[in-house]
Amino acid sequence: MDEKFxxxxxxxxxxxxxxxxxxxxxxxxxxxxxxxQQSASKRILELLDxxxxxxxxxxxxxxxxxxDAAVEELRKEYNEYRRIFELTDxxxxxxKVATGMGEGGYYITQKPYMDQFFxxxxxxxxxGTLNVRVxxxxxxxxxxxxxxxxxxxxxFEKDGRTFGKVTAYKARIKNIDCAIVVPxxxxxxxxxxxxxxxxxxxxxxxxxxxxxxxxxxxxxxxxEDDVS
Amino acid sequence: MDEKFxxxxxxxxxxxxxxxxxxxxxxxxxxxxxxxQQSASKRILELLDxxxxxxxxxxxxxxxxxxDAAVEELRKEYNEYRRIFELTDxxxxxxKVATGMGEGGYYITQKPYMDQFFxxxxxxxxxGTLNVRVxxxxxxxxxxxxxxxxxxxxxFEKDGRTFGKVTAYKARIKNIDCAIVVPxxxxxxxxxxxxxxxxxxxxxxxxxxxxxxxxxxxxxxxxEDDVS
DNA sequence: ATTACTAGTAGACGAGTAA
DNA sequence: TTTACTCGTCTACTAGTAA
Numbered sequence: 001m002d003e004k005f006x007x008x009x010x011x012x013x014x015x016x017x018x019x020x021x022x023x024x025x026x027x028x029x030x031x032x033x034x035x036x037q038q039s040a041s042k043r044i045l046e047l048l049d050x051x052x053x054x055x056x057x058x059x060x061x062x063x064x065x066x067x068d069a070a071v072e073e074l075r076k077e078y079n080e081y082r083r084i085f086e087l088t089d090x091x092x093x094x095x096k097v098a099t100g101m102g103e104g105g106y107y108i109t110q111k112p113y114m115d116q117f118f119x120x121x122x123x124x125x126x127x128g129t130l131n132v133r134v135x136x137x138x139x140x141x142x143x144x145x146x147x148x149x150x151x152x153x154x155x156f157e158k159d160g161r162t163f164g165k166v167t168a169y170k171a172r173i174k175n176i177d178c179a180i181v182v183p184x185x186x187x188x189x190x191x192x193x194x195x196x197x198x199x200x201x202x203x204x205x206x207x208x209x210x211x212x213x214x215x216x217x218x219x220x221x222x223x224e225d226d227v228s
Numbered sequence: 229m230d231e232k233f234x235x236x237x238x239x240x241x242x243x244x245x246x247x248x249x250x251x252x253x254x255x256x257x258x259x260x261x262x263x264x265q266q267s268a269s270k271r272i273l274e275l276l277d278x279x280x281x282x283x284x285x286x287x288x289x290x291x292x293x294x295x296d297a298a299v300e301e302l303r304k305e306y307n308e309y310r311r312i313f314e315l316t317d318x319x320x321x322x323x324k325v326a327t328g329m330g331e332g333g334y335y336i337t338q339k340p341y342m343d344q345f346f347x348x349x350x351x352x353x354x355x356g357t358l359n360v361r362v363x364x365x366x367x368x369x370x371x372x373x374x375x376x377x378x379x380x381x382x383x384f385e386k387d388g389r390t391f392g393k394v395t396a397y398k399a400r401i402k403n404i405d406c407a408i409v410v411p412x413x414x415x416x417x418x419x420x421x422x423x424x425x426x427x428x429x430x431x432x433x434x435x436x437x438x439x440x441x442x443x444x445x446x447x448x449x450x451x452e453d454d455v456s
Numbered sequence: 457a458t459t460a461c462t463a464g465t466a467g468a469c470g471a472g473t474a475a
Numbered sequence: 476t477t478t479a480c481t482c483g484t485c486t487a488c489t490a491g492t493a494a
Contacts, residue, residue, distance in 0.1 A: 003231065003232065003235045004231065004487090007231045010305075010308055010309070010312070013312045014308060014311060014312060018312060025457090025458070025459085026458085026459065026460085027458085035487095035488075035489085036488075036489050036490085037458095037459085037460095037489095038459095038460075038461090038488080038489060038490080038491095039487075039488055039489070041459060041460055041461095042460080042487085042488085044459090045459095045460080057459085059458090060457070060458065061457090061458075062458085062459075074309070074312065074313075075313065077238075077309065078309040078310075078312070078313050080238055080242060081238070081302070081305065081306040081309055082306075083242060084238070084241045084242060084246060084302065084306070085302075085303065085306050085368075140313075232468090253476095253477070253478090254477085254478065254479085255477090263468095263469075263470085264469070264470050264471085265470090265478090265479095266469080266470060266471080266472095266478095266479075266480090267468075267469055267470070269478060269479055269480095270468085270469085270479080272478090272479095273478095273479080285478085286477095287477085288476075288477065289477075290477085290478075
């Protein structure tokens with residue numbers, strides 16, 4: 001997204017246009033943005049065109065509201081600031097062990113994935129992933145983790161089927177090294193898929209529904225050290 | 229600050245240039261900013277000129293670092309995002325009762341101040357302010373409070389002496405209504421000066437060094453309702 | 457009051473290139 | 476390889492003004 005859009009959307013959000021329609025004239029917005037009424041008017045039209053803003057153009061005063069797509073973009077910037085000011089080198093994600101769909105395990109145990117895991121993360125995953133449903137309050141932290149570079153596990157083709165690229169992030173559960181794996185096109189936004197050389201449920205004596213803390217390692221250096 | 233500066237500084241901070249010199253070529257920065265090497269080079273020169281960046285121009289690779297002034301600007305934007313995504317209508321500031329310098333009380337009991345307090349906040353302050361030193365972790369929240377409009381108490385002149393503008397923010401301590409007052413040019417960055425119609429120390433039985441929570445009211449509407 | 461068009465201008469950007 | 480100059484283009488802005 002264009003940075004000037006983010007700037008305008010942020011100011012509109014501060015004026016209250018994030019979950020309600022708010023009456024903001026182009027002059028007022030211009031003042032908030034440090035620009036002329038004309039330019040603010042144009043900016044509003046651009047934001048409407050980009051579907052970042054919806055408007056209720058009344059007779060006297062327009063009322064505007066930020067769309068979900070715009071909130072998402074703003075949250076990305078917010079997460080950048082959190083990375084700058086809040087986070088050190090690790091993030092704790094709290095969640096509940098979810099009933100695995102099993103499918104994740106099928107994917108990850110494909111040999112090309114396994115070989116890359118061993119080369120890049122130095123362990124061969126146990127055949128099966130632990131699924132953790134992250135609590136709502138920590139979804140923002142999860143977004144931050146996903147915004148990090150991580151370790152890229154390349155995709156491949158086999159028997160005419162495409163296995164997509166996967167990003168892995170070093171992590172720990174109760175001091176056991178593991179990795180959070182995020183398929184290129186993951187559908188479950190709040191589910192962590194975790195791979196480990198051990199059978200985590202057995203090793204840690206945890207069952208579906210138990211609460212766990214997953215500590216994701218964010219230090220970029222640790223992900224970079226290559227096979228010697 | 230120019231928004232394009234903030235954008236560049238944010239990306240440099242994410243690349244690690246916030247508390248260390250970091251090697252970032254103009255091409256790398258250009259990639260991060262979605263612009264050409266030439267433009268990124270120019271942006272760096274502009275930031276150096278504006279004292280938002282310092283540089284160690286080595287033979288092969290330049291190393292850059294963000295200045296404190298730039299961090300301050302970034303923190304302002306961070307606080308805007310916190311207001312958007314974190315805060316509801318109140319902020320709790322934790323701190324310790326500090327030994328009052330007494331001077332705050334002298335200022336606030338000036339009649340022109342007192343009259344405005346009564347007109348705008350509906351109470352006459354007890355002659356004396358309660359000083360609370362906010363814990364380090366809550367200084368960010370304090371900045372957010374100060375970034376809100378608040379209630380403006382106009383300055384005045386008396387006997388050739390200038391009494392500056394003061395901003396007041398509605399607040400509560402242990403359910404007693406009070407106000408945080410911030411002189412236009414306040415020197416103590418971590419000290420809250422609190423005024424109340426009661427003698428707070430006596431009423432609440434608190435002494436220097438005691439820990440207190442000050443709940444600042446951020447809802448903009450409550451500050452706007454005028455004298456009827 | 458508003459919103460938003462047109463026209464003119466300043467400045468932001470990238471290509472080419474030097475050091 | 477770097478950084479950063481000049482220069483041409485194009486875009487983003489404001490002023491004037493209409494509706």
